Structure formats: structure tokens, C-alpha cells
Amino acid sequence: MSEAHPYRSRNAQGVMDTCGSLRAADVGRTVTISGWVNRRRDHGGLIFLDLRDHYGITQAVIEPDEAAFAETDKCRNEWVVTITGPVVARSTETKNKDLPTGDVEIRIASLKVQSQAQELPLPVFGDLDYPEDVRLKYRFLDLRRERLHKNIMLRSNIIRSLRQRMFDQGFTEFQTPILTASSPEGARDFLVPSRRYPGQFYALPQAPQQFKQLIQVAGFDRYFQIAPCFRDEDGRADRSPGEFYQLDVEMSFVTQDDVFAMAEPVLQGVFEEFAGDRKVDKGPYPRIAYDEALLKYGSDKPDLRNPILISDVSDVFARDDVEFKAFKNKTVRAIPGPGAGPQPRSFFDKLNEWARGEGAAGLGYVILEDENGTITGKGPIAKFIPAPALAELTKRCGVKAGDALFFSADAKEERAAKIAGLARTRLGQELKLIEEGTFRFCWVVDYPMYEWNEDEKMIDFSHNPFSMPQYDREKFLGFSSADKDEILKLKVFQYDIVCNGYEMLSGAIRNRDPEVMIKAFQIAGHPAEETEEKFGGMLNAFRYGAPPHGGLAIGLERVVMLLAGEENIREVTMFPLTQQGQDLLMGAPSDVLPKQLKELHLRVVMPEAK
RNA sequence: GGGGGCGUAGCUCAGUUGGUUAGAGUGACGGCCUGUCACGCCGUAGGUCGCGGGUUCGAGCCCCGUCGCUCCCGCCA
Numbered sequence: 001m002s003e004a005h006p007y008r009s010r011n012a013q014g015v016m017d018t019c020g021s022l023r024a025a026d027v028g029r030t031v032t033i034s035g036w037v038n039r040r041r042d043h044g045g046l047i048f049l050d051l052r053d054h055y056g057i058t059q060a061v062i063e064p065d066e067a068a069f070a071e072t073d074k075c076r077n078e079w080v081v082t083i084t085g086p087v088v089a090r091s092t093e094t095k096n097k098d099l100p101t102g103d104v105e106i107r108i109a110s111l112k113v114q115s116q117a118q119e120l121p122l123p124v125f126g127d128l129d130y131p132e133d134v135r136l137k138y139r140f141l142d143l144r145r146e147r148l149h150k151n152i153m154l155r156s157n158i159i160r161s162l163r164q165r166m167f168d169q170g171f172t173e174f175q176t177p178i179l180t181a182s183s184p185e186g187a188r189d190f191l192v193p194s195r196r197y198p199g200q201f202y203a204l205p206q207a208p209q210q211f212k213q214l215i216q217v218a219g220f221d222r223y224f225q226i227a228p229c230f231r232d233e234d235g236r237a238d239r240s241p242g243e244f245y246q247l248d249v250e251m252s253f254v255t256q257d258d259v260f261a262m263a264e265p266v267l268q269g270v271f272e273e274f275a276g277d278r279k280v281d282k283g284p285y286p287r288i289a290y291d292e293a294l295l296k297y298g299s300d301k302p303d304l305r306n307p308i309l310i311s312d313v314s315d316v317f318a319r320d321d322v323e324f325k326a327f328k329n330k331t332v333r334a335i336p337g338p339g340a341g342p343q344p345r346s347f348f349d350k351l352n353e354w355a356r357g358e359g360a361a362g363l364g365y366v367i368l369e370d371e372n373g374t375i376t377g378k379g380p381i382a383k384f385i386p387a388p389a390l391a392e393l394t395k396r397c398g399v400k401a402g403d404a405l406f407f408s409a410d411a412k413e414e415r416a417a418k419i420a421g422l423a424r425t426r427l428g429q430e431l432k433l434i435e436e437g438t439f440r441f442c443w444v445v446d447y448p449m450y451e452w453n454e455d456e457k458m459i460d461f462s463h464n465p466f467s468m469p470q471y472d473r474e475k476f477l478g479f480s481s482a483d484k485d486e487i488l489k490l491k492v493f494q495y496d497i498v499c500n501g502y503e504m505l506s507g508a509i510r511n512r513d514p515e516v517m518i519k520a521f522q523i524a525g526h527p528a529e530e531t532e533e534k535f536g537g538m539l540n541a542f543r544y545g546a547p548p549h550g551g552l553a554i555g556l557e558r559v560v561m562l563l564a565g566e567e568n569i570r571e572v573t574m575f576p577l578t579q580q581g582q583d584l585l586m587g588a589p590s591d592v593l594p595k596q597l598k599e600l601h602l603r604v605v606m607p608e609a610k
Numbered sequence: 611g612g613g614g615g616c617g618u619a620g621c622u623c624a625g626u627u628g629g630u631u632a633g634a635g636u637g638a639c640g641g642c643c644u645g646u647c648a649c650g651c652c653g654u655a656g657g658u659c660g661c662g663g664g665u666u667c668g669a670g671c672c673c674c675g676u677c678g679c680u681c682c683c684g685c686c687a
Contacts, residue, residue, distance in 0.1 A: 045644050090645090
């Protein structure tokens with residue numbers, strides 16, 4: 001016979017007893033469980049301890065004449081203790097139906113204090129909000145609290161589910177290097193100085209992009225990885241500074257449709273598994289061309305829960321019978337405000353003020369009313385829009401009496417579209433039109449390959465330079481700077497999945513043609529030698545038999561955020577950095593010893609004080 | 611790099627028009643209480659009002675600067 005376990009007993013089936021495991025069936029057993037004192041209630045003689053561990057909460061009780069009373073009396077919140085005693089049934093009136101263990105309690109026969117706790121800088125009990133810096137400095141306490149504890153467990157379960165779904169589709173997981181080479185495109189790199197090669201640096205990968213493509217060239221076919229990615233860029237509520245994880249995927253001999261067919265069930269499945277009572281859109285997801293997304297939703301991240309659709313009405317305001325000068329020769333986008341007609345004047349003034357804050361000249365509007373069966377317009381600019389033009393507007397935008405129609409106008413099309421998109425979101429929120437408790441997905445496809453950089457008067461890559469253009473190869477190789485207009489119209493096989501306005505997934509069919517890649521970079525102003533030097537490893541691989549391939553990456557934290565119902569990425573990250581990129585718990589970044597700098601052949605030059 | 615918000619007891623917050631000794635709840639500590647589960651009751655301690663400077667007879671409050679956290683813009687192939 002083995003001796004009793006010092007911290008946790010087991011039942012007859014060999015199952016470990018925890019603070020969450022005891023039920024009516026355990027009544028009569030003597031058990032040992034360990035955990036934190038969640039709450040202590042002292043009734044004079046009678047003391048209750050709620051003991052908490054990862055698995056749940058169990059009430060323990062002791063009376064004054066018992067041997068362990070003095071030791072129990074000393075216990076305070078968040079001390080770690082081990083208790084041993086019989087499991088007893090609670091009387092009907094004293095059962096706690098809010099706890100799974102609420103039918104029973106443990107009578108404390110002995111209690112051992114494993115660890116005491118000082119006065120807490122952050123109470124574990126209760127669900128108050130605390131300042132971010134305190135929460136981060138004492139993350140280990142915050143993680144004991146139900147909200148974070150649940151979120152982190154959800155994250156782990158989502159990762160397990162994603163892995164299983166990938167294995168089920170015949171994918172293999174491989175690890176790619178963390179210490180790698182700096183890549184000049186994209187985000188700022190995190191650099192790691194080399195000890196053996198003075199003046200040279202490793203870089204942490206911004207993504208395993210080139211490696212996963214090399215894995216395809218190496219013939220492994222369906223690859224995936226829960227991959228850490230490092231980018232030295234500033235944070236946002238939905239974007240960690242420094243590091244994040246993605247489900248990174250690549251596969252060979254596939255078309256864009258093959259990738260879609262693989263990705264949809266994975267996302268769909270994981271959302272259905274963890275959505276609870278929230279609704280999950282059924283695939284196949286609608287495919288929205290990039291240009292269409294910008295027009296109808298004013299964003300390349302359309303939130304389909306919002307029913308408002310934007311229309312282009314530039315031509316209506318260009319008509320001779322419409323005399324509103326402020327909109328002439330501009331891109332004008334119309335944003336319907338369903339049911340906004342009865343809103344008070346202040347509603348419209350507030351929106352106008354908000355639009356100015358976003359950098360627009362304003363947000364014009366007409367309120368649509370029914371006058372003897374005809375729709376008429378009211379409001380400051382209504383008098384400039386004669387009846388036939390108004391009829392055209394209402395028809396095109398699908399608005400009716402009782403609605404309002406808002407206008408975003410700008411000489412620059414992108415600005416008009418962007419403000420319209422922001423107004424669409426804002427109106428959806430203000431008018432409470434955004435469907436709740438639903439996950440709505442869509443693909444955004446046919447991204448432009450290039451965009452015009454007005455400041456530097458040159459052509460830039462608009463997104464990923466490694467995507468395959470949708471093109472005629474010979475014509476592409478023959479492009480010159482005279483073909484600017486045609487070049488700017490080129491689309492690529494690149495695609496995103498957007499869920500409720502968040503970018504969830506991003507991918508592409510890759511460009512595996514060295515000649516085309518060098519030409520593509522030439523068009524963006526990078527000479528062939530430079531491309532050869534920067535991407536030599538991958539280009540060279542493409543010269544020795546590269547399969548057609550494509551893939552994607554799913555932002556893990558975004559998926560967890562949405563499923564956890566959180567709006568901040570730190571709530572789903574175990575040990576996050578602050579928005580300023582500091583680790584308040586471990587104290588990173590930090591100074592290092594002069595000896596370490598010397599080994600690395602580094603000298604620090606502090607920025608000059610102002 | 612730029613803009614907004616916040617910073618008062620261990621924690622969450624209140625603090626009037628610039629005016630006596632800066633308050634409450636919670637936690638801590640002590641006392642009372644045998645069925646609570648946010649237990650209840652009584653008491654005690656606990657403050658560089660983020661920091662520095664200024665205006666004023668007098669500053670938690672007004673002004674300037676600075677630091678920290680946060681949200682946004684830039685940035686994020």
C-alpha cells in the first residue's frame with residue numbers, strides 16, 4: 001500500500017480529488033484536496049473556507065471544538081492550503097445551487113498551510129476592473145481570476161481543435177527557425193546580435209513565409225504550424241506589440257478554390273465548437289472583390305452584421321439640375337440611415353461633428369419624408385436636390401420615407417470611401433442595426449497588386465509581394481513605365497476572411513516564377529540585383545523545380561478574442577506586453593551586463609536628451 | 611513620432627466656486643457572532659492626492675513641465 005498523497009487523494013476509480021470534483025456520490029469518503037482560499041467566512045465558532053483550484057470551488061467548514069480549528073482560523077484569502085476531512089452532504093436549505101460542488105462540503109479534520117499570501121495588490125475574489133498596469137505587474141494573480149483563467153483555457157482548447165482539424169485534413173506540423181535572416185520588406189524586424197559574426201544580426205521571423213514556401217519546394221506538401229511571429233511595431237487593442245501567433249498553412253498543387261475549400265470548414269468548425277449559443281454563418285462564405293468591398297462597405301474589412309450598403313452617387317451630383325457646388329467634381333458616396341428620419345437635429349449635428357473629427361469636410365444628409373405619396377427631402381442640402389435627382393438617389397440607395405441618406409464627398413476617391421465606411425459603422429451602431437450574437441464571415445478577394453504612391457510618384461506593392469498576379473505572363477514581363485494605368489489595374493490571387501469586421505485570415509497563391517518575381521519588384525522600383533540579393537534563397541529554390549503552391553495564415557488571438565467575446569488582445573494573452581511594448585512582470589526590455597555587450601561587439605549610443 | 615482619456619488609502623472610487631483635520635466602500639488588523647456562500651455587527655490602523663515647478667494669504671482642484679497606463683492616428687509585406 002502506498003502512503004496517502006500529501007496534496008490530493010484519489011477515489012476508488014483512481015480519479016484525483018480536486019476543488020471541482022466532489023459530488024453527492026462522494027459523501028462518506030475522507031478526502032484530501034488543495035487550493036487557494038477563495039473566501040473565508042468567520043461566524044465566531046464556525047468558519048467556512050471556500051477552497052479554489054483550477055477545477056472549481058469547494059466549501060470546507062470547521063467548528064471550534066475541532067483539532068484543526070486554530071490552524072484554520074489563521075487562514076486568509078489566497079493562502080494555499082491542503083485540507084483533509086470527510087465529505088458530508090449539506091442540508092437542503094444550505095445547498096448552493098450556483099456551485100457544481102454545492103451539494104456537499106468538507107468537514108476539516110486537518111489543515112496544512114502550504115503558502116501564505118501578503119495583502120493583495122489585486123483582489124482575486126470579485127469581478128471588479130483594475131488598472132492595466134497593476135493587472136500586468138501581478139499577472140499571476142489576475143490569471144487566477146475567472147475571466148482570464150477561462151479565456152486562456154479557451155485559447156488552449158481552440159489551438160487543440162485547430163491542430164486536430166488540420167491533422168484530419170492530412171496536414172503535418174513542422175517547426176521553422178526562430179533565429180533567421182532579416183527580410184527587408186514589411187514590418188520592422190526584431191534583431192538578435194551575433195556573437196560569432198561581429199556586426200551581423202539574426203532577425204526573429206515576422207512570419208514563416210519563406211520557410212513554408214521552401215517546405216513546398218522541398219516536397220512535403222500540406223504543412224501547418226502554430227507559429228510565433230515577431231514584428232517590432234506598435235500595438236492596438238486588437239494587435240499585440242512585438243509578438244503574436246498564427247495558424248500558418250501552405251499546400252502544393254492547389255488553386256485558390258482548393259485553399260478556400262480547406263479553410264472554410266476549419267474556421268467554421270472551430271467557431272461552431274466554441275460559439276456556445278451564438279450563431280455561426282454557414283459556408284460557403286460570400287466572396288467580395290476588394291473594389292466592391294471598398295465601394296459598398298467603405299473598408300476591406302466589411303462587417304456583414306451591419307445591413308447598411310454604401311452606393312456611389314457621384315454622377316447624380318454631377319448632373320446639371322443638381323446645384324450643390326460642394327459635391328461637384330468629387331467622389332460622392334451615399335450611406336443610408338434606415339429609420340433615422342425621426343432622430344432629433346442633434347443626432348445629425350453630432351454625426352457631422354464626428355465626421356469632421358475624422359478629417360472629412362462634413363457629413364451631408366437629407367431626411368426622406370412622404371408627402372402625399374411622393375418622397376421629398378428635408379434638411380440643409382435638400383433644396384439643392386430637385387425631385388428627379390432625389391428619386392434617382394432613393395431608388396439607387398434603397399431608402400424610403402422615414403430613412404435618412406448621408407453623403408461622404410471628397411476629391412480623393414479613397415477618402416470618400418473611407419469616411420463612408422466609418423459612417424456606415426457608426427450609423428449601424430447608433431441606430432442599433434448591428435446583428436448581435438452572430439459570426440458573419442466573408443472572403444475578400446481580387447486584391448490589387450500595386451497602388452500609386454502619390455508622395456513619391458511611384459508604384460508600390462499594395463499588399464504581399466509574393467502573391468501570384470492574375471495576368472498574362474508574357475504581357476506582364478513586357479510592361480514598361482508607360483503601362484502604369486494597366487499595371488495599377490492588375491489583381492492578385494490574394495484573399496482574406498473577415499469576421500464581424502476583423503481580419504481573421506489572410507493568404508495567397510504564391511508567385512513561384514523567378515522571372516515574374518524579379519519583374520514584379522522592378523515595377524515597384526527595386527532593381528533585379530537587389531531582389532536577387534534579398535530573396536536569393538527563395539528565388540534560387542524556385543529555379544530547381546517549384547510546385548504551384550498557396551496557403552494562408554489565421555490570426556490566432558483574433559479568433560480567440562471573438563470567441564471569448566473580448567475586445568482587447570491582452571485579455572486572451574497569458575503574459576502580454578503593454579501597448580508600449582514592456583513586460584511589467586518580468587521587466588523586459590532591460591539593461592544587460594557590459595560583459596554581454598562586449599561579447600556581442602555592441603556599444604550603446606543613447607539618444608541625445610532634448 | 612502625433613493626438614485624446616485616466617492617475618486621490620493595498621484595491622475600487624467620491625471630493626462642490628481654490629478655503630478648517632482629504633471621505634466612502636472593500637481589503638488588512640483586533641473584538642463579537644454556530645449555517646454562511648459578496649455572511650453580519652463594533653472598533654483600529656492605513657494618504658508624498660503620480661512626480662517636479664509655478665500662481666495664490668491658501669492648491670487634490672488653476673497654470674507649465676514630466677512620468678506611467680490606456681485608446682486612436684502614423685506603422686503593421
